[in-house]
Structure formats: structure tokens, C-alpha cells
Amino acid sequence: MDKGLIQVYTGDGKGKTTAALGLGLRAVGYGYKVKMVQFLKGRDSGELFSTKKFNGNFEIYRFDKSKKFFWNMNEIEKEELKKKISYAFDFIEETIKKNDCDILILDEVMGVISNKLVSIDRVLHILDMKPENMEIILTGRNVPEAILDRADLVSEMKMIKHPFEKGIPARKGIEY
Template sequence: MEKSLVKIYCGEGKGKSTASLGRAIVCASEGKDVFMIQFLKGRHTGTLDFLKRLEPEVKVFRFEKMNHYYDELSEAEQQEENINILNGMNFARKVLTIGECDVLILDEVLGLVDLGIIHVSDIIHLIRTKPEEMELILTGRNLPQELVEEADYISQINIVKNDETEV
């Protein structure tokens, strides 16, 4: 088996999750099993129902129970969601340990570091636990410097122009 890469999509621009999903579709079309674990997006957003249509080739998991994005929750709700998020991280560790898929995407996992829910060392441990033949994709706005050496491929997505106006 050839060595698969650790890829990171980061930056302030929109499209990190979309880029990882595009990679998921490419890998699924090659017959690979793809798991995507999404963090900080809440239980139900419009995209989740659509993403579920990609199963069984691309399996999407969200462990959060609230219906809103994490940053829209009260402090008490966030504390409750932190437990669910950590359950999602434990699931990611299990998937990596037993090599349950060919491609694992941890969508918005870098945001967990920004919020202090996990430490960058937790992500480094995940990377180093990864079976050599498994591709691991991480997304989030901010890239901790400690992850630069751990990754094989880093794509930074930034805003060049934004003409969107609030309606």
C-alpha cells in the first residue's frame, strides 16, 4: 500500500469544508471508504440531510445534539456540547486505531483548538496514530504552527474579495 497523506485546508475564506467534501467524492469514486466527522456545525443544518444521500460511500457523522452552530449557543449549552464533541473525537481515535476507512475527514477540528475544547497535541496524536495507508484531512480557520511539520499538504483559503451584503 502506498502512503496516504495528511492534508489541511485552513484560512478565513469559505470553502474548506467544500474542498474536503470534493476530495471525499473523488476518493469515493475510486472505491474508497470515506468517513467525515463534522464539528461545530450543530445537529441539523440543511447540508446534513443532503450529505446523508452520499451514503454508504461517504459516511457523515455529527455528534453534537443542539440544532444550532456552536457559536450561537449559550455558555451552558456549549458546555453540554463539549461532551458530545469529545465523543466525536473519541470516535475519530477509534476509526484511526482500527483503520475503519480509507479517508477520514475531521471537518472544523482546528476550531476545537481555537475554542480550547482540545489541545493541538490531541491533533498531533491523531495524525501520528493514522495508519500509513489512510488519508487524513483536517479543516479549520486557524492553523497552529505545530501542525505545519505534521502535514504533507496544506491549502490556505483566504478571502480576496467579499461583496456579500446582509439583507
């Protein structure tokens, strides 16, 4: 890739992670190497299984494996989660320094920012480190203005209607 950009998928609608995964799938088809770091996701999801079939060209990393929602955690669990998030950012920085992939996806990174598990400055530092030829995709709700300013593309997923409103829970293979 000659010129990598910074993309953001945000909004209150479904599809932010799905869009990032779709872009990754497309990229692997052209021989690009994709790494995705998923935050705040502890349960199994379909992408963990399907990307294993891409011979190492699409790798997903999770450093925080808690199955609890952040707001259900006690202070000790939150501190432990914060340490794991820090390890994830060490990994991300090393990946960028080594220029070890073509596309780097930081899934639900906005959630770790809004829950104060990582500083906005550390995320901006990651974006500043980006090699010219690497694409970085960030997903999640409530994007800070400083990230919006750095992004080359921002897409908003807006909820118009959602099955949760009818009491339909998340479905295996569709929502996770």
C-alpha cells in the same frame, strides 16, 4: 491507498469544507471509503443528503447538534458541547485503530481547538495514530503551528470578496 497523507484546508475564505467534500467525492468514485466528522455544525446542509446516496462509502457524523454559534452559548451549553466533542474524538480514535476508512475528514476541527473544546495534544495524538494507508484531512481557520508542521499539504482559502459583504445571507445548496 498505499500512502496516506495529512492535508489541511485553512484560511478566512469560503471553500474549506467544500474542498474536503470534493476530495471525498472523487475518492468514492475510485472505491475508497470516506468518513467525515463535522464539528460546530448543527443545521442541515446539502452534504448530509447527497452523501447518503453513496451506499455507505461516504459517511458524515455529527456529535454536536447545537444550532447556536459557540459565542452565543452559556457556560453550561459549552460544557455539554465539550463532552460531545470528546465523544467525537473517541469515535475518531476508534476509527483510526480499526483502520475503518481510507479517508478521514475532520471538518472544522480548528474551531474546536481554538475554542478550547479539545486540546491540541489530542489532535496531534490522532495524527500520530494515523495508519500509513489512511488520508486525514483537517479543515478550519487558525491552524496551530504544530499541525502545520505535521501536514503534508496545506491549502489556504483567502477571501478576496464575499457576498456577506453585500448583505447576502448563506444560501441553501451553495453555502450549506
